[in-house]
Amino acid sequence: MVSIDEVARLAGVSTATVSRALSGRGHVSAASRERVQVAAQSLGYVVSSRASSLASGRTTNVGVIVPFLDRWFFSTVLSGVSSALMRHGYDITLYNITADRDVRRSVFDTALRRQRVDAIIAVSIELDETETDQLLALGLPVIAIGGPNPKLETLTVDDVALAQLATEHLLSLGHTEIAHIGANPEFDLDFHIPTNRRHGFERALADAGITPNPAFLEPADFTVEGGYRAAKQLLGRPGVRPTAVFAASDEMAIGALLAARDLGYSVPEELSIVGIDGHELGEFFRLTTVDQFPLAQGERAAEAVLAGLEASETSTEDAALPFELIVRGSTARRAPAGSAR
Amino acid sequence: MVSIDEVARLAGVSTATVSRALSGRGHVSAASRERVQVAAQSLGYVVSSRASSLASGRTTNVGVIVPFLDRWFFSTVLSGVSSALMRHGYDITLYNITADRDVRRSVFDTALRRQRVDAIIAVSIELDETETDQLLALGLPVIAIGGPNPKLETLTVDDVALAQLATEHLLSLGHTEIAHIGANPEFDLDFHIPTNRRHGFERALADAGITPNPAFLEPADFTVEGGYRAAKQLLGRPGVRPTAVFAASDEMAIGALLAARDLGYSVPEELSIVGIDGHELGEFFRLTTVDQFPLAQGERAAEAVLAGLEASETSTEDAALPFELIVRGSTARRAPAGSAR
DNA sequence: CTGAAAGCGCTAACAT
């Protein structure tokens, strides 16, 4: 590996000038800068992050903590984080918190404390008091996606509002018998997202003067299969059948779609289905959904940490993330009473 | 941040001994080791990777290059890599090669040369001559998943054999009119996987003495939607209809499954469908497939680089990855001639 | 088995 001395020699300047010219810190004459750049280029010199970070305290690297790598939402957010960070010349090191408690602890106790990163982005992780403090003790800019965590700067989407919007869409189409797939009280990890979405659902109903039917509340685990099973339950039971389904995630909505099909109910004629998230398969399934733009969430989090790094301000307020109702083909006006099977 | 000196002072030894005790390199008396560990523990000391890597040349960090973060196969492989690496105390930094040529170039020209990693895992990336040489010039262990790349140590699954096995399964069920969804000559990135899978398909047919019907070859882009469209074409055209479909990926197979359903063909009674990959949704869709265990591929690649790091051998040969036919509900014996619609 | 001390390659005062 070619070192800074060689560049200095070739450019006919001191190593300090090379450092300044290449990093943009401190003043260097245009002429020197030019010669340094040419020299560096011709030698193929790249600053060693080892040496540079030891001397300067900066690593040009951001740590990203995620609970899952292989789930659509998380990998999409990560993709957004990565593209924004790379665009700014930053590298990203990945801390995958798994269900394994030991792994999780070792990330907070050891990995994150190795001084490998300048800042941290935590994606939809429910941090306990200790973990939050450990993060803060690092003395680095930390920004969390999905929260809120009162101690951390957070970018969070208003899950209650999201669910409310989706439900209002159904209500506006004349539906009153609306089922809810999601909310499993025993399964409420990840920031109470399931619960918040149920609250939004219930609020919309309440605003419309509708009392939720307990039989229309079917818990599921946020997977396609879970949505499928839940929908089969809802549609298969004798008695009043819902005319619309609110699924707390697109994956479950897709499952519900397939279940309806398998049972012989046509969507949206006999059953309207709305999801949440903006899943990549939503368009294929013509699924009406409330998109929360996960890719953009990742990019935005990246921009936020970079801002906190470049500027020395404490700046960015906790921000609410945008969302949008995307009406596709899985929802329609409630069929007139007579035409129901 | 507490430094090595404080640990040394508390343990009553020199910093050299602390370093030796904590890293396991060089001899330290059991007594000293014990006292150092206690001291380090009580102070919450973690070795600074900045200083350590500058002094030792080791980073305890592995770089992973991936072409996509948000596609099932890649995020699953990455998940495997990550869990194996973390288990061994390594961190992982991510280099996401996108379609953007500039980003791609900057990864090879700059990011990878910052001396941030001890080894590199390249996941299903088609590297040109220059890029391969740049990787090699790093002087680090490099292992590629999906290849083969003659210059790199490679873990690769035999795509021809994979496709052949899937096709033979169909043949063994009595099918002779077998369509192929995949292979798009103009789209043959990512290691000619599409082409190899078509070769395997054709070889199986040839071995069975069957001449492939050109009308049964439908190109698609490896997505659910692509598979859906392709299947609609195949099934919708007047004339001879295939009784079975070989899809070169599970995503396309799922698309084909949905297309058949939408057209009113029942699977597997009227149409058998087999995919490749072992997609997580395969079980839900009861899809017969040839699993290539991507999670295990990632873990294995991680173990391989670690082996190359711990031992100083050049060791590991290029290895063929395992695969397995998983027969589920989307394939069945060809229906007797009379019963076809 | 242990300590002293010389770097690792760069950055950041401090001079000039």
Added chain:
DNA sequence: ATGTTAGCGCTTTCAG
């Protein structure tokens, strides 16, 4: 604007 120089916090000879 530029050079000199003292570290950054470890690891690793080299002695003992």
